């Protein structure tokens with residue numbers, strides 16, 4: 447993308463209500479614009495990050511055998527009356543009436559809907575297990591939306607739902623999702639700590655949440671360093687074997703991790719000093735096992751191998767996809783701006799032409815840009831170098847390919863790595879090889 451063509455309205459100043467770094471930087475870098483309280487429009491560069499996160503989530507959910515569906519945002523109130531949650535859910539639920547006076551709602555989550563869809567077509571235990579997920583906008587009428595997209599009212603969630611014949615199978619599904627989540631967060635380039643959590647309005651008795659470590663996290667976090675020294679992607683786990691899943695799961699549950707609400711000093715004292723970690727965390731994912739809560743309340747049954755019918759066991763598994771854009775910035779920025787992990791960055795690199803109009807500079811920039819115009823941002827403005835450096839640091843590209851008139855004459859460029867600040871004088875092909 448050429449910056450002279452891009453719609454990326456950067457800001458010098460931000461509105462006073464932007465209290466935390468990610469909110470300020472998302473506005474200043476032109477990633478989003480608020481359209482009303484807690485509701486945002488995603489501008490091109492911000493949307494590219496959102497899509498990159500979605501794709502990593504999608505790949506790792508598919509990898510454990512979950513199947514993607516897409517459920518609507520609008521749901522019938524009758525569905526929620528069947529589960530008994532319509533009145534219980536409270537003022538966060540946005541209730542709507544259509545022209546025929548029918549009660550609808552903008553979905554805050556989809557347990558009822560997926561259970562209804564599943565129950566209408568699955569009649570036999572032979573059709574189990576099933577794991578279905580979608581990536582869809584949700585609405586929760588938060589009384590005090592704040593911190594930009596981190597606590598919005600309309601937000602993007604990946605929510606998955608598992609259906610199993612037995613408790614053991616449901617626990618295996620839960621552990622498969624735990625593994626998938628740890629792989630997702632590792633690929634996103636964040637440090638996410640899994641810990642035992644409350645079940646809240648979703649229900650059930652087994653739940654973990656995943657907190658990304660960031661100084662402005664809403665929760666205090668105490669955890670054993672062993673939890674984040676794992677390579678979840680490199681770890682071989684046979685997702686079809688309950689033993690293999692149990693061994694993996696014990697790697698997680700054997701190590702201490704708790705938010706300040708649940709912190710247990712006695713347990714904490716047992717951990718060697720050098721393995722104790724404390725910090726602040728942002729909740730980016732939350733998984734629940736809740737058995738037959740919805741299949742019973744909505745009367746969904748399948749026929750077992752013995753001919754008797756039973757309520758399938760369920761779990762639900764959420765990731766805050768839009769919240770992650772803010773959480774990643776909270777975890778990875780400096781005073782100059784955003785520092786995107788390579789896996790989610792809107793562009794692989796920014797090409798900075800320090801003298802637009804100089805024949806050698808323009809020629810080198812055009813040849814580099816031509817190698818991947820879709821994923822390189824070419825700052826072809828006639829602004830002076832300082833403006834280009836500041837904007838590139840603000841936007842957070844993992845690499846800056848700096849083309850000045852002296853270097854250009856010798857076919858050389860300067861490469862700057864955003865996360866380390868390191869600079870390299872390289873030929874064009876070596877620079878392209880280095881940014882990968």
Ligand SMILES: Nc1ncnc2c1ncn2[C@@H]1O[C@H](COS(=O)(=O)NC(=O)[C@@H](N)CS)[C@@H](O)[C@H]1O
Pocket residue numbers: 554555556557586588595596597598599601602603604605606648729730731732762763764765766767768769
């Ligand atoms: N107001 C919000 N703004 C942005 N993200 C949110 C908001 N509320 C929740 N989330 C994200 O959505 C994730 C899942 O939400 S949840 O309520 O914990 N879980 C569920 O809704 C379950 N139905 C999982 S399928 C949270 O971990 C959080 O990362």
